Amino acid sequence: MAPRSxxxxxxxxxxxxxxxxxxxxxxxxxxxxxxxxxxxxxxxxAAAAKxxxxxxxxxxxxxxxxxxxxxGLLPDWPLxxxxxxxxxxxxxxxxxxxxxxxxxxxxxxxxxxxxxxxALTPAAVLAFEPFTDSDAAAMRSAGIEVIVALYDSSGLGAxxxxxxxxxxxxxxxxxxxxxxxxxxxxxxxxERVAVFARPRLDGVRSVCAExxxxxxxxxxxxxxxxxxxxxxxxxxxxxxxxxxxxxxxxEFAMTVLAGLRKLGLEAPRDMxxxxxxxxxAAALACPPLTTVVEDLPAVAELYADTVMRALDGPEAxxxxxxxxxxxxxxxxx
Amino acid sequence: MAPRSxxxxxxxxxxxxxxxxxxxxxxxxxxxxxxxxxxxxxxxxAAAAKxxxxxxxxxxxxxxxxxxxxxGLLPDWPLxxxxxxxxxxxxxxxxxxxxxxxxxxxxxxxxxxxxxxxALTPAAVLAFEPFTDSDAAAMRSAGIEVIVALYDSSGLGAxxxxxxxxxxxxxxxxxxxxxxxxxxxxxxxxERVAVFARPRLDGVRSVCAExxxxxxxxxxxxxxxxxxxxxxxxxxxxxxxxxxxxxxxxEFAMTVLAGLRKLGLEAPRDMxxxxxxxxxAAALACPPLTTVVEDLPAVAELYADTVMRALDGPEAxxxxxxxxxxxxxxxxx
DNA sequence: ACGTGTCGTTAACACGTTATAGTGAGTGCC
DNA sequence: GGCACTCACTATAACGTGTTAACGACACGT
Numbered sequence: 001m002a003p004r005s006x007x008x009x010x011x012x013x014x015x016x017x018x019x020x021x022x023x024x025x026x027x028x029x030x031x032x033x034x035x036x037x038x039x040x041x042x043x044x045x046a047a048a049a050k051x052x053x054x055x056x057x058x059x060x061x062x063x064x065x066x067x068x069x070x071x072g073l074l075p076d077w078p079l080x081x082x083x084x085x086x087x088x089x090x091x092x093x094x095x096x097x098x099x100x101x102x103x104x105x106x107x108x109x110x111x112x113x114x115x116x117x118x119a120l121t122p123a124a125v126l127a128f129e130p131f132t133d134s135d136a137a138a139m140r141s142a143g144i145e146v147i148v149a150l151y152d153s154s155g156l157g158a159x160x161x162x163x164x165x166x167x168x169x170x171x172x173x174x175x176x177x178x179x180x181x182x183x184x185x186x187x188x189x190x191e192r193v194a195v196f197a198r199p200r201l202d203g204v205r206s207v208c209a210e211x212x213x214x215x216x217x218x219x220x221x222x223x224x225x226x227x228x229x230x231x232x233x234x235x236x237x238x239x240x241x242x243x244x245x246x247x248x249x250x251e252f253a254m255t256v257l258a259g260l261r262k263l264g265l266e267a268p269r270d271m272x273x274x275x276x277x278x279x280x281a282a283a284l285a286c287p288p289l290t291t292v293v294e295d296l297p298a299v300a301e302l303y304a305d306t307v308m309r310a311l312d313g314p315e316a317x318x319x320x321x322x323x324x325x326x327x328x329x330x331x332x333x
Numbered sequence: 334m335a336p337r338s339x340x341x342x343x344x345x346x347x348x349x350x351x352x353x354x355x356x357x358x359x360x361x362x363x364x365x366x367x368x369x370x371x372x373x374x375x376x377x378x379a380a381a382a383k384x385x386x387x388x389x390x391x392x393x394x395x396x397x398x399x400x401x402x403x404x405g406l407l408p409d410w411p412l413x414x415x416x417x418x419x420x421x422x423x424x425x426x427x428x429x430x431x432x433x434x435x436x437x438x439x440x441x442x443x444x445x446x447x448x449x450x451x452a453l454t455p456a457a458v459l460a461f462e463p464f465t466d467s468d469a470a471a472m473r474s475a476g477i478e479v480i481v482a483l484y485d486s487s488g489l490g491a492x493x494x495x496x497x498x499x500x501x502x503x504x505x506x507x508x509x510x511x512x513x514x515x516x517x518x519x520x521x522x523x524e525r526v527a528v529f530a531r532p533r534l535d536g537v538r539s540v541c542a543e544x545x546x547x548x549x550x551x552x553x554x555x556x557x558x559x560x561x562x563x564x565x566x567x568x569x570x571x572x573x574x575x576x577x578x579x580x581x582x583x584e585f586a587m588t589v590l591a592g593l594r595k596l597g598l599e600a601p602r603d604m605x606x607x608x609x610x611x612x613x614a615a616a617l618a619c620p621p622l623t624t625v626v627e628d629l630p631a632v633a634e635l636y637a638d639t640v641m642r643a644l645d646g647p648e649a650x651x652x653x654x655x656x657x658x659x660x661x662x663x664x665x666x
Numbered sequence: 667a668c669g670t671g672t673c674g675t676t677a678a679c680a681c682g683t684t685a686t687a688g689t690g691a692g693t694g695c696c
Numbered sequence: 697g698g699c700a701c702t703c704a705c706t707a708t709a710a711c712g713t714g715t716t717a718a719c720g721a722c723a724c725g726t
Contacts, residue, residue: 054471059391061681062713063713064714076421079421080413088412104434107421343682353705354682364685369705370703373704389681396685
């Protein structure tokens with residue numbers, strides 16, 4: 001246990017190598033227009049390695065006025081499998097671009113938003129929900145270059161939003177419409193996920209209109225089999241009966257499956273159900289759940305590119321790439 | 334769109350308020366032993382608010398030599414519901430202590446470990462897996478004060494490890510032992526989660542020994558119903574048959590349930606299954622899954638306290654608090 | 667010998683903050 | 697008036713980095 005190990009600075013390396021701090025900096029950063037003798041270069045490199053020198057990111061950030069950190073702001077709703085995967089893909093995508101992606105969960109009751117980015121000096125902030133105007137203004141005046149709100153209806157994230165979220169609902173509806181004349185939608189009972197839920201529902205709606213089907217029957221239910229059962233009864237009693245169900249995600253889809261079992265019914269014979277996310281549990285449900293899954297690596301690349309463009313300069317405009325949607329067809333629909 | 338908005342510094346505030354930079358600092362930090370006239374204090378506050386001043390965290394960190402950021406290093410295995418919750422609880426726990434908890438997913442192929450903490454100057458690093466000696470040494474020489482490896486078998490995290498992880502397996506075994514004479518264990522097929530799996534299995538083993546039951550029958554299976562089915566056949570054919578199954582987590586437990594369905598068998602009549610995590614899908618499985626769930630807020634508090642103690646000074650020793658384990662009894666066992 | 671370059675290196679500054687030492691004005695005391 | 701002392705504030709030194717301008721040494725051409 002080192003008592004309170006002092007930091008190794010570039011001055012230490014310089015002293016050890018018998019050169020000045022500037023020379024150390026030139027060597028370690030490979031400054032282009034600076035000639036350094038091979039002998040001293042090796043001496044500096046050896047000293048740095050010996051002492052285990054690592055430049056202070058704080059000093060570096062202070063000097064450059066910008067760090068290479070991209071801060072991802074997670075909303076406070078429960079983080080499932082999908083978000084976990086997206087985080088990993090984003091980390092990978094930003095790493096490819098020499099940026100460090102870091103995530104903060106903005107759970108309610110924790111530090112205020114300003115405290116968070118005040119503690120980090122990120123180069124960019126990436127969020128799932130739109131910022132308030134004052135927050136956005138504050139960030140800009142704090143020198144944070146980019147503010148991208150995913151799934152926001154305005155600003156940089158807009159094009160990304162429309163493509164992916166609507167397409168998910170659309171894919172659900174198209175698959176069900178092949179064999180069902182009336183569709184239902186399970187809307188989440190947590191208003192906080194509306195940023196995702198609304199566009200997905202819109203996708204279902206527009207496909208119904210396009211194919212000449214009646215409006216989808218939208219119900220908001222909690223994650224309990226009993227609630228699902230009573231909703232299912234209503235659906236089947238309608239005229240014409242609602243037999244194809246698009247769920248907001250796999251959890252709500254599995255709730256419908258549980259409701260069906262409770263009523264002694266069976267999917268897809270009595271009612272077809274389709275989810276979103278392809279969570280690990282989806283393949284293990286009974287019956288195995290048909291689900292829609294986004295190409296997360298592609299989505300991550302899209303966001304990373306958007307951030308890079310904004311960092312390099314505001315003049316380059318976005319080139320919206322349609323993220324690919326895949327249908328994992330199992331037995332429930 | 335501001336072209337490239339310059340940062341607002343304390344010098345700007347000072348100029349606007351007609352005082353020196355030092356005075357601004359005194360006012361904004363409420364320096365105790367410094368008397369400031371109420372008039373000037375208000376003037377400074379007003380100027381800061383007007384200009385939207387936010388101190389530069391980089392400069393602050395450089396000055397203090399330590400930031401208020403705690404970096405959580407996530408392993409590269411798939412992040413499920415449990416990890417998501419733990420992150421939220423940790424964020425909350427650290428926020429209570431005026432620390433900013435931030436997470437980086439160390440996905441394979443991304444930046445190397447050194448690049449990550451080099452980019453952040455965290456006050457402490459919290460990881461699920463033990464560090465290599467060279468990494469640990471490098472961090473210390475970079476001035477990072479605390480390095481806590483959760484679930485590590487040595488060092489600061491040790492006491493936390495034993496308590497929680499072993500207790501989970503023990504709780505599973507105790508519940509099953511009430512009505513089953515021979516237990517089986519579903520070990521994950523992903524070696525990366527061994528840090529969790531091993532202690533849990535140890536908990537099951539020690540309870541079996543304590544109660545005079547034979548050694549648990551450990552099997553490693555992938556997350557496919559077919560694999561589970563063939564393992565189930567072997568278990569039931571054994572003499573005496575293995576009828577109580579502890580699974581590494583809910584997903585593996587649900588795989589066993591799926592295997593049972595495939596064989597036309599039923600839980601808990603033919604075989605009892607118990608999982609870990611109480612993921613949302615557990616309550617929706619058929620039959621609803623009995624599962625062990627940790628008191629995540631308590632665990633988060635424990636870790637936060639450990640970090641705080643290490644930050645305040647290395648002399649204070651740990652006071653291990655046994656995190657509470659709860660059994661969510663449903664129908665599968 | 668003397669300007670003219672090039673080469674390798676270094677002194678010095680700036681980034682924005684906090685803390686320590688100090689400064690000038692005012693006040694009380696003898 | 698001189699001294700001590702508080703008061704409200706300011707000048708300045710770090711923290712560790714990257715970079716610009718300068719500088720000595722040396723070679724070269726005339």
